[in-house]
Amino acid sequence: MVDTDDIFGGGDIFNRRELLRVGHVPGLDRVVGRDSEVTEMGQALGPGTRGGPPDSVIIYGKTGTGKSLVSRCTTREAQRKAEENGVVLRHAYIDCSDYTTETQASRELTYQLGQNVEADRDVPRKGIGAATYRDIAWEILNEYKVDAFVAILDEIDKLDDDELLRSLSRAKESGKADCHIGVICISNKVEYKERLDERIHSSLQDNELIFNPYDPEQLRAILDSRRAAFQSGVLEDGVIPKTAALAGREHGDARKAVDMLYEAGRLAEKETASTVTESHIDAALTRAEVNRVKQLISGSPPHVKYILQALALLTKSQNSTAFRTSAIYDFYQRLIDREGMDTISQDRVYRLLKEQAFLGLLEANHTGGGDYEGAYLEHTLITEPEVVLEALEDSSELTPRTE
Ligand SMILES: Nc1ncnc2c1ncn2[C@@H]1O[C@H](COP(=O)(O)OP(=O)(O)OP(=O)(O)O)[C@@H](O)[C@H]1O
Ligand SMILES: [Mg+2]
Known part of the structure; x- marks a missing residue:
């Protein structure tokens, strides 16, 4: 029997x-490698911390x-600095991928602002329109004597309409809010x-910031x-440099790099290893690749999986990486026979292969045939065959019984 004290145990890694x-x-003190971007943001928001109008900013980057x-x-940090100066600066953060309509985003903006000033009024959940939500926001700004308001509209391209942005940039001149308003747009x-x-573009374009990988x-x-x-001493010396080198070469994405380190730690924990090593990073990388492939094939019909399995097995066993449709079809038939299923036609397999190329799992190239043959297509897996096979094994739909 398991020791119930043990099943929730933390392990010795984290x-x-x-x-x-x-x-x-x-915190801002732990943001590294973005000094110039932080400085530029500071310059844009700076006037707002001294009772003036904050500049709007538009941020692009992968x-x-x-x-x-x-x-x-x-x-x-600007809000804190303003407080030091006796200025009331408030902000609202809206992730527009969660609030995609003008009404949802306006409601969220008003709600966040209410939270930020600790307003004791409730923002109705529904039943009122976008413009009314914004009117409540202007009332809150006036009532709480806010000097400057900064709205962060993250993932703004997901917003189905520009009206919120337009009304934020007009609120002061139209006399609705007696407050300087700055907008940070992120995409x-x-x-x-x-x-x-x-018009909106020209008001934003002076402060366009590009974040590079x-x-x-x-x-x-x-x-x-x-x-x-x-825990101290658990992380072997080469682990962080290796993660950074791999992630830097592949994409320069900090989220993925941090995820990879976490995954390596989890693998070490599962093995009850005492340290996290570079091979845990390799395993984490393969795991991430397998998951990506699994996701790509998850919606595909069962035959696609046998076709991919055929191509992966061929790639592993032959001295070549590019295969004609007919070769893949032969191998596919063998796999299907073994399962006792009915095959689909070679023409259908050909079309499915072309669709798969579209998913980014394999590529198809025309190759010139000999004198009597026309040009034909050859298919090549882009991903390691081992990764594809592992992903296929993991995805339960591969078993014919689920057909
Ligand atoms: N300079 C940095 N210092 C410390 N951590 C960072 C830094 N940059 C990014 N991160 C971390 O990496 C992850 C991704 O960063 P962030 O969410 O800001 O990316 P993003 O540019 O907004 O990406 P997306 O376009 O996908 O929204 C976060 O967990 C963040 O904490
Ligand atoms: Mg983001």
Whole structure:
């Protein structure tokens, strides 16, 4: 029988694992490698901390480059600084991927503002329109004598309409709010710029900030600052440099780098190892790849999985990586026969292979045939065959009984 005291035991790897979890927002003093971006944000928000109008800012950059983090930290810091100066600066943070309509986003803005000033009025959950929600926000700003208000609209490209942005930029001049208002817009889609209307765009464009992917040095500093997640002496020396080098080379995404370190720690914990080693990082990387492939194939019909299995097995066993449809079809038939299932036609397999290329799992190239043959297609797996096979094994739909 299990010892009930033991089943919830913490293990000897982590000390404060929350430091590596999503949702952990480090303080501004732990934001590393973004000094110039933090400074520029500070300059934009600075006037707001002294009773003047904060500048609006638009931030672009790929995923995991610190856009949300830097915006939240500097705004929070601006609020603190304003307080020191006897100025009332307040903010609201809205993740527009959770609040995609103008009404939802306006309600959330009003709700967050209410929380921030500790207003004792309730914001109705529903039943009123976007403009009325915003009227409540203006009332709160006036009632609580807010000097400057900063609204962070994160993932703003997910918002289905520009009206909230437009009314924020007009609230003061139209006399609705007696308060300086600044907006921080964040998007990881540079195309968003083209969608913005000319007037809003020109008011934002002076403060356009681009966040570039992190280089290995920066990632190393970010990971280093979270060492305290582990118990002392547990993390082997090469682990952080290796994670940083891999992540820096692949994508420069801090979220992925932190996730990888966490996953390596979890693998070490599962094995009841006493240290986290570089091989745990390799295993974490493979795990992440397997999960990605699993996700890609999760919605596919069962035959796609046998076709992929055939291609992966061929790639593993032959001296080649590119295979013609007919070769894949032969192998596929053998697999299906073994399962006692009915095969689909070679033409159908051909079309499914082309669809799979679209998913990014394999690529198809035309190759010139000999004199009597026309050009034909050859299919190549982009991902390691072992990874594909493991993903297929993990996905339960591969068993024919679920057909
Ligand atoms: N400079 C940094 N210092 C410390 N941690 C960082 C830094 N940059 C990013 N992180 C961490 O990496 C993760 C991703 O950062 P963030 O959420 O700010 O990315 P993002 O640019 O907003 O990405 P997305 O476009 O996907 O929303 C967070 O957990 C954050 O705490
Ligand atoms: Mg973000």
